[in-house]
Amino acid sequence: xxxxxxxISKSDLKKLYKNIWTxxxxxxxxxxNSQSYDIQISLRGNQLRKHKKKSYHIIFEHPHLMDGHHExxxxxxxxxxxxxxxKLSFDFFxxxxxxxxxxxxxxxxxNGKSEGVYLAIESFDEYFLKKxxxxxxxxxxxxxxxxxxxxxxxxxxxxKSLMDGYTTKYSFQEEEHLIKMLVIINTYPKxxxxxxxxxxxxxEKYLLWLAGAVCTQNFDGFIHNYALYHNSETxxxxxxxxxxxxxxxxxxxxxxxxxxxxxxxxxxTLTARILENxxxxxxxxxxxxxxxxxxxxxxxxxxxxxxxxxxILPYIEKDPYIKHNEKxxxxxxxxxxxxxxxxxxxxxxxxxxxx
Numbered sequence: 367x368x369x370x371x372x373x374i375s376k377s378d379l380k381k382l383y384k385n386i387w388t389x390x391x392x393x394x395x396x397x398x399n400s401q402s403y404d405i406q407i408s409l410r411g412n413q414l415r416k417h418k419k420k421s422y423h424i425i426f427e428h429p430h431l432m433d434g435h436h437e438x439x440x441x442x443x444x445x446x447x448x449x450x451x452x453k454l455s456f457d458f459f460x461x462x463x464x465x466x467x468x469x470x471x472x473x474x475x476x477n478g479k480s481e482g483v484y485l486a487i488e489s490f491d492e493y494f495l496k497k498x499x500x501x502x503x504x505x506x507x508x509x510x511x512x513x514x515x516x517x518x519x520x521x522x523x524x525x526k527s528l529m530d531g532y533t534t535k536y537s538f539q540e541e542e543h544l545i546k547m548l549v550i551i552n553t554y555p556k557x558x559x560x561x562x563x564x565x566x567x568x569x570e571k572y573l574l575w576l577a578g579a580v581c582t583q584n585f586d587g588f589i590h591n592y593a594l595y596h597n598s599e600t601x602x603x604x605x606x607x608x609x610x611x612x613x614x615x616x617x618x619x620x621x622x623x624x625x626x627x628x629x630x631x632x633x634x635t636l637t638a639r640i641l642e643n644x645x646x647x648x649x650x651x652x653x654x655x656x657x658x659x660x661x662x663x664x665x666x667x668x669x670x671x672x673x674x675x676x677x678i679l680p681y682i683e684k685d686p687y688i689k690h691n692e693k694x695x696x697x698x699x700x701x702x703x704x705x706x707x708x709x710x711x712x713x714x715x716x717x718x719x720x721x
Contacts, residue, residue, distance in 0.1 A: 367471055367472060367473055367483075367677055367678075367681060368398060368399065368470070368472045368473070369398075369472065369473045369474075369475065370396060370397075370398055370440070370472050370473070370474050370475070370484075370486070371396070371397040371398075371475045372394055372395070372396050372397075372405075372407065372474070372475065372476045372477070373394060373395045373397075373476075373477060374392060374393075374394035374395075374407065374476065374477065375392075376477070378392040378393070378394070379392075379476070379477065382407070382408070382409065383420070386409055386415040386416070386420075387415065389408060390408060391406040391407060391408040391425065392406065392407055392408070393405070393406055393427075394406070394407045396424065398432070403426050403427075403428070403429060403432055404426075404427040404428040405424050405425060405426055405427060406424070406425040406427060407422055407423070407424050407425075408422065408423050409421065409422060409423070410422060410423040410439055411441075411609075417442065417444045417445075417687075418687050419442040419444045419481065419482065419687035420442060421439070421440060421441050421442045421444075421484075422439070422440040423437065423439055423440075424437065424438050424439075424440065425437050431493070434493060434496070434497045435488050435489065435493055435497075436489070436491065436493050437489035437491060437493075438486050438487065438488060438489060439486070439487040439488075439489065440472075440474060440484045440485070440486055440487075441484060441485040441486075441487060441611070442482075442484060442687070443483070443484070443485055443611055444687065445611065445612075445618060445619050445620035446611045446612075446616065446620055447616075447620055447694050447695060447698055448614075448695065448698035448699075448701075448702065449471070449483055449485075449678055449695070450471075450671065450674045450675070450678070450698075451610060451611050451612070451613050451614050451616070451702075452469065452485050452487070452609070452610050452611045452613075453469045453470075453471070453485055453674065454613075454614060454667070454670065454671070454674070454702075455578075455582050455584070455607060455610030455613050455614070456468070456469050456487070456607065456610065457469075457670065458578060458581075458582060458661065458662075458667075459575070459578045459606075459607050461661050462574055462577065462578055462657055462661055463571070463574050464571065464574050464575045464578055464605075464606065464607065465498075465571075465595065465604055465605075465606045466606055466607055467487050467488045467489075467490055467494070467606070467608070468487075468488050469485050469486060469487040469488070470485070470486055471483055471484070471485055471486075471674070471677060471678055472484050472485075472486045473681055473684070480684055480685070480686060481685075481686070481687070482681070482684065482685030482686060482687055482688060483678055483681050483682070483685050489535075490505060490507075490535065490593045490595075490606055490608065491505060491535055491536050492505070492536045492538075495595070500595075500597070501597050501598045501599035501600075502538050502598050503538050503539075503595055503596045503597050503598040503599075504534065504536060504537055504538045504539050504541075504543065504544075504595075504596045505534075505535040505536040505538075505593060505594070505595050505596075506532045506533065506534055506535060506544060506593065506594040506596075507532065507533045507535050507593050507608070508531060508532060508589070508590050508591065508592045508593065508594070508608075509531065509532065509533045509590075510531050510590060511531065511586070511589045511590045512525060512530040512531030512589075513530075513531030513532050513589060513590060513592075514531065514588075514589035514634050514635060515548065515551050515552075515589075515634050515635040515636035516551075516552065516634070516635040517548075517552045520589060528544075528545050528548045528549070529541060529544070529545070531589075531590075532544065532594075535593070538596070538598060539596065539598065543566070543596050543601075543603070544594065544596070544603075546566060547563075547566040547567060547603060550562045550563055550566060551563070551635060551636050551639060552635065556642065559639055560643050563639075563640070565601075565602075566601075566602060566603060567602055567603045567636075568597070568600065568602040568603065568604050569640065569646060569649070570649065570653075571604050571605065572603075572604075572605055572636075572640070573640075573646070573649055573650045573653050574653055575592075575605045575606070575607065576632055576637060576650065577650065577653050577654045577657050578607065578657075579607065579632055580628060580629075580630060580631075580632050580654070580713065581654075581657060581658075581662045581709065581710075581713065582610060582613040582614055583613055583614070583615065583623060583625075583627065583628045583709060584607070584610050584612060584613040584628075585612065585617060585618075585623065585627060585628055586609075586612060586618065587607060587610065587613075588632045588633050588634045588637065589633075589634050591607065591608045591609040591610065592605055592606060592607055592608055593605070593606045593608055594606075614702045614705055614706075615701060615702060615704075615705030615709070625705075625708055625709055625712045626712065629716070630654070630713055630716040630717070630719060630720065631719075631720075641720075647720055648720070650720065651717060651720040651721070654713065654717070654720075655714075655717060658710050658713055658714055658717075662706060662709075662710055663706065663710060664703045664706050664707055667702070667703070667706055668699075668703060671699045671702060671703070672699065675695070675696065675698075675699060678695075679692070679695070679696070682695055
């Protein structure tokens with residue numbers, strides 16, 4: 367496991383922790399494997415900011431890139447007793463064919479003090495595309511639950527703007543492409559919707575993402591915790607997961623989640639309209655059925671869980687903020703495997719509802 371050493375002035379560190387809800391960045395230095403980088407650092411996350419173990423957003427200044435990344439996110443994984451749900455999710459999405467960030471566990475020190483085990487996650491930005499030799503294209507983050515593909519907020523109020531809930535991460539073209547898709551979703555009658563949606567959205571990739579979100583059971587993942595990438599070559603939107611620590615049988619607070627809490631069809635306006643189309647619905651059923659047979663099974667996930675636990679275990683006692691012991695950490699393997707088995711059976715039984 368790599369170790370990240372951050373050095374920041376005491377006064378700036380005090381300011382960083384004092385005003386936790388600001389987006390202010392401070393200059394610091396990061397050293398990894400004897401290579402030093404001048405960086406800017408800020409706190410990140412919503413619920414995460416209130417915890418003693420903070421999560422951080424890092425921007426590289428000089429050199430401008432670190433292994434092809436201009437930004438990385440250091441997640442504390444504070445509420446996840448396994449410390450692996452985010453990575454397990456990102457890797458799972460990659461295996462089923464969905465664009466997803468790379469991530470790896472690291473040990474973090476700030477001004478010589480151990481901050482414990484973190485997950486370093488690459489940013490979904492223009493450099494993410496370059497590393498994968500993907501066409502350029504605008505990227506939008508779904509930064510709150512107004513990003514539900516609807517004209518209305520989850521509370522039932524009409525939105526002030528179609529862009530409510532979205533933050534433009536990288537602008538390659540005007541926002542008109544996203545606005546056009548939202549108009550199609552919310553105003554076009556069924557026949558015209560079926561005809562036009564395929565011109566703005568990669569349906570198969572969306573259905574792969576939907577299957578992944580349904581399997582991992584990220585309750586927030588359908589109206590939040592995702593990124594949209596507008597592929598300038600295909601002129602189609604693709605979707606990617608983000609912030610999946612509340613998954614694999616636990617919510618974002620680390621509490622157990624009932625198997626039935628997330629239905630087989632997920633929930634948001636776009637999914638509802640797509641699954642009204644019989645052809646799309648049967649495509650989704652086939653995709654999900656294949657994943658339930660091949661990737662979302664205990665035998666496929668168990669080796670990675672064991673590998674990650676073996677990597678992290680020696681560092682558990684060195685984490686000053688850990689709120690669970692080694693026994694609880696190790697027991698999460700069986701918890702996750704049982705979740706996969708039971709969730710798989712639940713979804714397999716529900717496949718008939720898609721016929």
